[in-house]
Amino acid sequence: MSTLPDLETYISASTLFTIRVFIGLILGLLTVFRRDLSCNREYHPDDDDALSIRHESSPDIADQWEERDRSNQQKGNLRRRASFSSLPTLCNTPTRAAAAKQKRRDPTEEILESASLFLSGGPFLAVVLAVIDHLMLTVFLTSVASLGTLMWRQKTGVKEEIIDSSQTDPLHEETLHPQMNQSVHQVAFNAATEYFNEISSKLDNSNNVNTTPTQLPIKRTNRSKSVNNISQLSEEDYIDLITLARGHLDISLLPSETQIAIFSFLHPKDLLCYTCTHKKGARMLTDGSDVKMTADDQINTPPKDSSSTSERKTAMLIWKELFERDYAWILREWEIGREAVQRSLDVLAWDYFDETTLSAYQEDHRSTVLYHILSTTGIHHNLSHEVMLRHSLKSMKEFYFTFAETWLNYTIAGCNSTNKCLIGLHGHVFDISNFVEQHPGSTETLLLQAGRDATVFFETMGHSLGARRLALSMCVVTNVQCIDEDKGDCTLSNKKVSNNWGLLKPSSSLLHAKKSLPGFIIPRKRSKPRSSGALLRIRNALKREAIIELSKADRWGRTILGTGNLFGGVQVYFDPICCQWRWWYTDLNFEPVYTESAE
Numbered sequence: 001m002s003t004l005p006d007l008e009t010y011i012s013a014s015t016l017f018t019i020r021v022f023i024g025l026i027l028g029l030l031t032v033f034r035r036d037l038s039c040n041r042e043y044h045p046d047d048d049d050a051l052s053i054r055h056e057s058s059p060d061i062a063d064q065w066e067e068r069d070r071s072n073q074q075k076g077n078l079r080r081r082a083s084f085s086s087l088p089t090l091c092n093t094p095t096r097a098a099a100a101k102q103k104r105r106d107p108t109e110e111i112l113e114s115a116s117l118f119l120s121g122g123p124f125l126a127v128v129l130a131v132i133d134h135l136m137l138t139v140f141l142t143s144v145a146s147l148g149t150l151m152w153r154q155k156t157g158v159k160e161e162i163i164d165s166s167q168t169d170p171l172h173e174e175t176l177h178p179q180m181n182q183s184v185h186q187v188a189f190n191a192a193t194e195y196f197n198e199i200s201s202k203l204d205n206s207n208n209v210n211t212t213p214t215q216l217p218i219k220r221t222n223r224s225k226s227v228n229n230i231s232q233l234s235e236e237d238y239i240d241l242i243t244l245a246r247g248h249l250d251i252s253l254l255p256s257e258t259q260i261a262i263f264s265f266l267h268p269k270d271l272l273c274y275t276c277t278h279k280k281g282a283r284m285l286t287d288g289s290d291v292k293m294t295a296d297d298q299i300n301t302p303p304k305d306s307s308s309t310s311e312r313k314t315a316m317l318i319w320k321e322l323f324e325r326d327y328a329w330i331l332r333e334w335e336i337g338r339e340a341v342q343r344s345l346d347v348l349a350w351d352y353f354d355e356t357t358l359s360a361y362q363e364d365h366r367s368t369v370l371y372h373i374l375s376t377t378g379i380h381h382n383l384s385h386e387v388m389l390r391h392s393l394k395s396m397k398e399f400y401f402t403f404a405e406t407w408l409n410y411t412i413a414g415c416n417s418t419n420k421c422l423i424g425l426h427g428h429v430f431d432i433s434n435f436v437e438q439h440p441g442s443t444e445t446l447l448l449q450a451g452r453d454a455t456v457f458f459e460t461m462g463h464s465l466g467a468r469r470l471a472l473s474m475c476v477v478t479n480v481q482c483i484d485e486d487k488g489d490c491t492l493s494n495k496k497v498s499n500n501w502g503l504l505k506p507s508s509s510l511l512h513a514k515k516s517l518p519g520f521i522i523p524r525k526r527s528k529p530r531s532s533g534a535l536l537r538i539r540n541a542l543k544r545e546a547i548i549e550l551s552k553a554d555r556w557g558r559t560i561l562g563t564g565n566l567f568g569g570v571q572v573y574f575d576p577i578c579c580q581w582r583w584w585y586t587d588l589n590f591e592p593v594y595t596e597s598a599e
């Protein structure tokens with residue numbers, strides 16, 4: 001006769017339960033402990049907003065961040081590089097940052113979460129718990145089944161011996177739970193399989209999030225629509241895009257119009273930083289020949305494939321957009337700039353020959369660069385295709401930074417008459433036509449130095465604060481890189497001037513607040529010339545060449561022209577459109593004469 005489940009069964013059930021709780025507790029603690037130790041915590045710094053807060057926060061907090069960066073670097077940890085400039089401030093007002101953070105779910109987190117569980121005994125924990133569960137269930141169900149069978153037999157009076165319990169017993173253990181038939185190793189195997197399936201599904205989801213730009217309001221498949229969408233996007237949408245792009249989006253997957261729109265919000269320094277982050281970034285933002293190649297390499301290197309050709313075209317359009325935003329207005333709207341472009345066009349049309357042998361691709365690329373440059377100026381030209389093909393500018397990016405370095409001497413070259421007298425001081429241009437004849441230091445002194453950057457002469461003479469204040473009222477082009485923003489609060493509607501780049505009109509609202517503040521546009525006292533902040537590689541090359549050209553021009557002026565035939569000396573400037581050095585001097589009628597490098 002069957003008996004009630006004995007004490008032993010209950011004891012073994014409760015022991016198993018206790019063991020389960022105990023093991024669960026130990027493994028749980030182990031998991032937490034190992035996660036704390038694992039590299040994930042260090043590798044995955046808090047979040048992107050930290051970077052923005054760093055820029056927005058007080059200097060003390062910024063210092064702490066710097067300190068933390070340094071210590072992380074010492075430990076060899078990877079850390080995303082902070083942007084220099086406008087980007088963080090643009091995209092991370094605290095509320096927007098919080099909203100953006102809520103919107104996105106970091107896929108890396110998911111992956112590392114899974115990996116962390118795996119590393120810290122996740123599958124082991126799952127298998128052990130499943131086996132214990134199985135054993136407990138078996139014991140419990142066996143007990144219940146035995147009890148039920150006993151009661152049923154007592155009630156019906158059926159004798160134990162003649163009963164085939166498997167057919168008649170309604171509470172037979174096999175009918176109670178199908179899993180009870182499984183062996184322990186089957187249960188363990190199932191638990192492990194389930195665990196890994198779960199992880200791989202998580203990883204799949206994460207990868208999807210990573211590679212497809214589904215979070216964006218713009219879909220890649222619909223190109224024409226995306227262009228419309230772009231024009232309809234507000235600045236806030238762009239900021240969201242940039243926020244996404246900073247950590248979680250492969251920008252190269254976006255249509256070229258979107259890429260151009262995104263990059264057109266950034267500081268050129270940010271673009272340069274982006275090119276340093278990875279090869280793809282460098283490819284995305286490098287048009288034309290790679291500057292590190294030798295001349296021979298450049299000639300012999302064809303574009304790799306059609307995708308790299310389209311990447312280069314996009315890069316060219318990105319830099320064109322930046323040029324349009326930062327500099328193009330002085331060539332389009334400023335009379336002096338328009339005259340300079342006209343001079344370049346004359347040179348290109350009549351006496352410009354590039355001796356270099358170029359591949360068909362490079363010819364095509366260079367002529368396209370020139371075409372885009374001229375299109376930004378809005379000046380009509382009759383240059384033939386052959387002339388444009390001989391153009392020697394390698395890339396739009398090169399042009400952008402070369403122009404940043406040379407625009408001042410290029411545009412005001414020859415403007416040294418009493419009717420039209422322009423002078424460069426600390427990177428800005430001053431129109432002193434109405435002042436030149438009243439200048440206390442004589443008119444001739446000014447005329448001799450006008451038409452170029454005269455900072456060194458101006459500072460050597462040691463002008464007073466009053467003279468500097470006077471100069472401010474004559475400023476016609478302000479160079480943002482040469483502004484000293486520490487001279488008071490020069491912000492208007494929370495926009496910092498230094499978040500911009502390039503040249504501003506004096507009427508610009510960004511300058512409005514503090515433009516007359518001494519020290520803001522030019523220094524209050526004798527100082528070194530302010531740096532225009534262009535690429536060092538280009539600046540150094542141009543400086544070296546300028547010294548050589550000046551000495552050549554000086555020799556030519558003395559020997560060929562003769563000192564009695566010109567007013568002052570022969571001056572030089574680099575023409576960024578023709579991509580060559582040009583000379584000019586003032587004849588005895590006080591008319592400027594422009595000529596090419598003669599030696």
Ligand code: HEM
Pocket residue numbers: 423430432439440441442445446449454457458461462463464466467468470471474
């Ligand atoms: C926007 C440009 C300039 C303005 C507004 C300006 C204004 C003045 C003023 C107000 C003075 C009287 C002294 C003083 O207050 O410091 C002065 C003196 C003088 N300036 Fe300029 N100046 C300008 C550019 C230049 C440049 C480019 C030179 C180049 C060499 C120059 C050479 C002199 C000389 C030699 C004196 C006489 C200094 C003396 O007698 O002690 N100035 N200028």
